Amino acid sequence: MKKLFQPYNKGTLQLKNHVVMAPMTRSRAINNIPNPLMATYYKQRSGAGLIVTEGTSPSPEGLGYPRIPGIFTDAQIEGWKLVTNAVHEGGSKIFVQLMHTGRVAHSSNLPEGYEVVGMSDIQGAGEIYTETGMFEYSAPTALDANGIQRIIDDHVRAAENAIAAGFDGVELHGAHGYLLEQSLNPHVNNRTDNYGGSIENRSRLMLEIAQKTSQMIGADKVAIRLSPYLTTNGMLAYEENEVHDTYVYLAQELNRLGIAYLHISNNPGIPQKTHHAIREAFTNTIIYCNGFTAETAEAMLHDGPADLVAFGRSFLSNPDFMRRIEKNEPLNDPDYNTLYTPGEQGYTDYPELN
Numbered sequence: 001m002k003k004l005f006q007p008y009n010k011g012t013l014q015l016k017n018h019v020v021m022a023p024m025t026r027s028r029a030i031n032n033i034p035n036p037l038m039a040t041y042y043k044q045r046s047g048a049g050l051i052v053t054e055g056t057s058p059s060p061e062g063l064g065y066p067r068i069p070g071i072f073t074d075a076q077i078e079g080w081k082l083v084t085n086a087v088h089e090g091g092s093k094i095f096v097q098l099m100h101t102g103r104v105a106h107s108s109n110l111p112e113g114y115e116v117v118g119m120s121d122i123q124g125a126g127e128i129y130t131e132t133g134m135f136e137y138s139a140p141t142a143l144d145a146n147g148i149q150r151i152i153d154d155h156v157r158a159a160e161n162a163i164a165a166g167f168d169g170v171e172l173h174g175a176h177g178y179l180l181e182q183s184l185n186p187h188v189n190n191r192t193d194n195y196g197g198s199i200e201n202r203s204r205l206m207l208e209i210a211q212k213t214s215q216m217i218g219a220d221k222v223a224i225r226l227s228p229y230l231t232t233n234g235m236l237a238y239e240e241n242e243v244h245d246t247y248v249y250l251a252q253e254l255n256r257l258g259i260a261y262l263h264i265s266n267n268p269g270i271p272q273k274t275h276h277a278i279r280e281a282f283t284n285t286i287i288y289c290n291g292f293t294a295e296t297a298e299a300m301l302h303d304g305p306a307d308l309v310a311f312g313r314s315f316l317s318n319p320d321f322m323r324r325i326e327k328n329e330p331l332n333d334p335d336y337n338t339l340y341t342p343g344e345q346g347y348t349d350y351p352e353l354n
Contacts, residue, residue, distance in 0.1 A: 003301045004294065005326065008049060008308060010285050012169065012220040012260055015049030016091055018301055019322060020263075020310035022289045023052045023097040023171070023225070027340040028347060029069035032057070034079030038069075039086040040348050045315050046090025047322030050308070052171050052225075052263070053083070055099030055178070058158030059151075061114040062179070064105025066131050067342065071096060071158045077165045084166030095169040095223060096162045098155055102179030103140035103188075104233045106130050116140045117147060119182050119189040119196070119205075124234030129340065137234065148195060151179070152209055159213040159222070169221035172209060174250075175265055176225075177233025180206045184246055187236040199246050207253050219258040226250065227265035228274055244274050251281035261285035263310065266292075279305040294325040320352040329353060 008015040028038055042051060057063045057070040070076050080096070087094040103118035106128045110116065118140030127134045143151065159170045174180035182188045183205040189196050195204050206224070214222045228247045231237050251262065262278070266288045279286065288300055289310035297309040314321050317334040324331055338346025 002298055004298055004309070005322075010307070013050065013093070013285055013308075015093060015308075017049040017322070018308050019048045019050075019297075020287050020289070020308050021045050021048040021051040021315045022310040022312035023054050023099075023173075024312050024316055025054050025065060025068060025340065026347060027065065027067040028342060029067050029079075030342065032063055032068065032070045033073075033075050034069050034083055036082055037344065037348065038079075039082040042083050042094070043086035043090050044319035044348060044352075045321070046087050046092040047320065048092055048311075048315065051087055051092050051094045052310070053094065053096045055101075055173055056096050056158075058098050058100055059154040060111045061117055062100035062102075062154075063111065064101025064109055064116070064128065066109050066129065066340075068099075071098070071161045071165065072154070077161050080162075080165035080167070088166070093168040095171045096165075096167045097171045097173050097225065098158050098162075099173035100151065100154075100179040102182045103137060104128065104177055105138060105140075106135050107138045108132070108135070117143050118179070119143060119191060122188055122190065124177070124188075126234050142191075145193070148205065151205070152212060155209045156212045156216050159217045163217050163221070169223060169260055170213060170217070171223040171225055171263060172206070172213070174206050174224050175227035176230065177235045180209070181227065181235065185235055186238055186242075188234075199242070199249055203246065203250055203253070206250065207257075210254060210257055210259060214257055214259060220260050222257075222259045223261040223263060224250075224254060224259065225263040225265070227267070228278075229269040229271075230265055230267050240271070244271070244277065247274060248277045248281055251278045255282045255284070259284065261287055261308075263287040263289060266290045275305050317350050319348075319350055323353055327353070 116138040123139040124137040288306040317332040335346040
C-alpha cells in the first residue's frame with residue numbers, strides 16, 4: 001500500500017492516512033459565522049486524515065476579507081461545532097487555522113469601529129476583494145505596545161474557543177503575508193522596540209503567541225504555517241541568508257516548545273540547505289503543501305523532509321479526492337469563478353464518483 005494511504009501516528013496526530021486538506025479561503029461564512037453549508041463542505045472532504053480549516057480570525061480586526069469566519073463570539077463557537085462534529089463523524093481530525101490578516105485588508109471588510117492594523121504603518125502593495133469591488137489595501141495603523149498585547153491575548157482566547165468548539169488543535173497562520181509573517185519581514189516590520197530589528201525580535205510575536213497558546217491548550221494542540229522565501233500579499237524578498245537564519249531559528253524555538261507540527265508552503269525558491277536545516281531543527285511532524293500530485297506527494301513522503309503532505313486545490317473541486325487517487329480516476333477541475341461567492345455553487349456541488 002502506498003504511504004499516502006497508511007495511518008500516521010505521532011503525538012496528538014493519530015490519523016487514518018498521511019494526507020492533509022490544506023486551508024483554503026472560501027468566503028461562505030455569512031456574517032462571519034460558520035454554518036450548516038460549511039459543515040457539509042468539510043464533511044464531504046473528510047477522506048483526509050487531517051483537515052485544516054480556512055483562515056479564521058481570532059478577533060474582529062483580523063477579518064480582512066469578506067465572509068471569512070471568526071472564532072471570537074459564542075455564535076461562531078456554536079457554528080464551528082457543526083463543522084467539527086461533521087468532520088469527526090467522517091473519521092478525520094481537524095485543526096482551525098487562526099489568521100489575523102493585519103495589513104492585508106480593506107477597512108470596508110471590517111466591522112464598524114475597527115481599523116486595519118499592522119506591525120508598522122507601511123501600506124501593502126496590491127488589491128483586495130470587497131463586496132463593492134477590488135480596492136488597494138488600506139493603510140494600516142501601527143500597533144502600539146497595548147495593541148501587540150491585544151493581538152497575543154486574542155489568539156490565546158481564540159485557541160480556548162477552538163477547543164470549546166471541538167477542534168483537535170489550532171494552526172497559527174505565520175505565512176503568506178498575513179500579520180505574523182509581516183512581523184518576520186524587515187521590509188514590512190520597521191519597529192524599534194522589542195518586536196523589531198533583530199531576527200529574535202521580529203520572531204517574538206509569533207513565538208509568544210505559540211508559547212501562550214501552548215500553555216493554555218497544550219503544545220500538542222498547537223501548530224504553525226510558514227512560507228519561507230515566498231513573496232505573496234505584498235511581502236518583499238530580503239537577503240537569503242537572513243531568511244534562512246530566521247526560519248531555522250523559528251524551527252529551533254518551536255521545537256523547544258514541543259508544538260504538534262510545522263506546515264510549510266513548498267516553493268522552488270526554498271534552498272535545499274533550508275529544507276535540511278528545518279528538518280534537523282524540528283523533530284515533530286512537518287507537513288509540506290503546494291503543487292503536489294499523488295505521485296510527487298508519495299515521493300516527498302519517501303525521499304523528502306515531509307511526514308505528511310497537504311493538498312489544496314485538489315480537495316477544493318474533489319470532495320472524494322482520496323477515492324479518486326486510490327482508483328487512479330481523473331480529477332474535477334476547479335471553477336475559479338465561484339471560489340469566493342456565497343452559496344452551494346462551486347462549493348458543495350462538485351460531482352463525486354458513483
